[in-house]
Amino acid sequence: xxxxxxxxxxxxxxxxxxxxxxxxxxxxxxxxxxxxxxxxxxxxxxxxxxxxxxxxxxxxxxxxxxxxxxxxxxxxxxxxxxxxxxxxxxxxxxxxxxxxxxxxxxxxxxxxxxxxxxxxxxxxxxxxxxxxxxxxxxxxxxxxxxxxxxxxxxxxxxxxxxxxxxxxxxxxxxxxxxxxxxxxxxxxxxxxxxxxxxxxxxxxxxxxxxxxxxxxxxxxxxxxxxxxxxxxxxxxxxxxxxxxxxxxxxxxxxxxxxxxxxxxxxxxxxxxxxxxxxxxxxxxxxxxxxxxxxxxxxxxxxxxxxxxxxxxxxxxxxxxxxxxxxxxxxxxxxxxxxxxxxxxxxxxxxxxxxxxxxxxxxxxxxxxxxxxxxxxxxxxxxxxxxxxxxxxxxxxxxxxxxxxxxxxxxxxxxxxxxxxxxxxxxxxxxxxxxxxxxxxxx
Numbered sequence: 345x346x347x348x349x350x351x352x353x354x355x356x357x358x359x360x361x362x363x364x365x366x367x368x369x370x371x372x373x374x375x376x377x378x379x380x381x382x383x384x385x386x387x388x389x390x391x392x393x394x395x396x397x398x399x400x401x402x403x404x405x406x407x408x409x410x411x412x413x414x415x416x417x418x419x420x421x422x423x424x425x426x427x428x429x430x431x432x433x434x435x436x437x438x439x440x441x442x443x444x445x446x447x448x449x450x451x452x453x454x455x456x457x458x459x460x461x462x463x464x465x466x467x468x469x470x471x472x473x474x475x476x477x478x479x480x481x482x483x484x485x486x487x488x489x490x491x492x493x494x495x496x497x498x499x500x501x502x503x504x505x506x507x508x509x510x511x512x513x514x515x516x517x518x519x520x521x522x523x524x525x526x527x528x529x530x531x532x533x534x535x536x537x538x539x540x541x542x543x544x545x546x547x548x549x550x551x552x553x554x555x556x557x558x559x560x561x562x563x564x565x566x567x568x569x570x571x572x573x574x575x576x577x578x579x580x581x582x583x584x585x586x587x588x589x590x591x592x593x594x595x596x597x598x599x600x601x602x603x604x605x606x607x608x609x610x611x612x613x614x615x616x617x618x619x620x621x622x623x624x625x626x627x628x629x630x631x632x633x634x635x636x637x638x639x640x641x642x643x644x645x646x647x648x649x650x651x652x653x654x655x656x657x658x659x660x661x662x663x664x665x666x667x668x669x670x671x672x673x674x675x676x677x678x679x680x681x682x683x684x685x686x687x688x689x690x691x692x693x694x695x696x697x698x699x700x701x702x703x704x705x706x707x708x709x710x711x712x713x714x715x716x717x718x719x720x721x722x723x724x725x726x727x728x729x730x731x732x733x734x735x736x737x738x739x740x741x742x743x744x745x746x747x748x749x750x751x752x753x754x755x756x757x758x759x760x761x762x763x764x765x766x767x768x769x770x771x772x773x774x775x776x777x778x779x780x781x782x783x784x785x786x
Contacts, residue, residue, distance in 0.1 A: 355371055360696070376696065379688040394591045398631070403599075407640055427462065433455045473584065481509075518566075532544065553567075578629075578633060593633075595637075602651075612653075683733075689723075692734070696741060697745065700746075718744065
């Protein structure tokens with residue numbers, strides 16, 4: 345492995361274990377990213393718009409294992425490096441956009457719990473962001489006034505700066521209460537009142553069940569609810585910008601869990617919430633906010649239960665007459681992921697083979713010709729041109745690397761001629777699939 349690109353062992357371990365388990369690693373993605381250049385460029389264009397005060401909403405659509413979650417995580421890591429605050433959540437039966445038993449609020453809590461920044465990428469960054477905001481305002485006031493910490497005049501100057509931020513937020517929907525809580529947090533920070541700080545954070549996390557409880561502990565007669573949680577995310581996006589970040593990126597995956605809701609009225613309410621979020625980003629009602637949603641094609645395109653069953657969304661999102669596989673409009677709201685090519689999968693296997701050899705301290709055994717044989721076999725299975733996904737190929741390949749490492753006397757040929765692989769050799773390789781490897785030298 346190139347010394348300049350040597351991967352830290354803890355990252356290699358996490359990446360290989362995650363991929364073998366069929367999940368996307370949270371770290372190390374730049375070491376293994378291949379393909380998706382056009383999709384990434386399109387999404388990064390959105391990032392620039394958000395940083396300038398705009399907003400964006402995109403669907404990333406691909407089959408299970410096609411790489412949509414990988415692409416979302418790649419963008420997540422990139423925007424954190426660029427100074428964004430990121431919040432991500434997977435939908436589930438308990439987490440939706442709207443629900444009769446608090447499922448929307450559960451999604452909000454997951455997003456806020458997963459707030460991440462460059463210095464705290466694993467989540468739980470809300471308190472860090474609030475404290476950083478106050479420290480930054482204080483440092484700015486010291487620089488402008490030349491006053492020493494503890495000086496009463498400095499406190500007044502800081503108060504004015506804090507007020508300018510809270511005043512800007514208070515102009516938005518629910519902003520008055522939000523600004524009041526920010527002010528409470530600031531004064532608790534200055535007074536060293538950790539108990540009050542925690543109560544304010546509890547409110548921001550939507551952990552108060554009743555207005556009465558919030559009134560008694562914080563003096564505010566409002567709580568975040570299942571109906572209005574999204575409005576508070578818009579407030580957070582503006583506040584994060586005022587606190588020194590570039591903006592906020594929200595990433596919601598597993599939209600299929602809305603598609604699976606058995607009750608049609610409940611599904612429609614979820615799609616209605618989605619439409620509100622989509623319209624806000626296009627009409628300028630949201631600022632410094634990006635939203636990415638991951639879904640399967642069926643969850644989006646099914647006109648009976650999917651996103652397109654809600655006519656107002658279908659008319660806004662459906663592809664036009666000219667887009668087709670191989671020539672998709674990547675500036676449209678829905679980005680359809682094309683399958684990775686065999687050539688791209690070969691490059692990925694090269695990276696994983698290097699990473700595995702470096703992690704376990706052995707000289708890499710599989711050369712490019714060997715990898716090409718493996719890829720050709722994988723893509724040669726019956727129906728592979730329609731059904732194979734990067735997840736399946738990667739899991740097979742890491743298993744192959746593990747077995748060859750643990751059994752030095754075993755050969756690649758022997759493994760690929762085992763019962764698990766041999767069925768793919770006979771009739772599976774069609775002329776069309778074989779043609780995909782015309783550029784390979786095997």
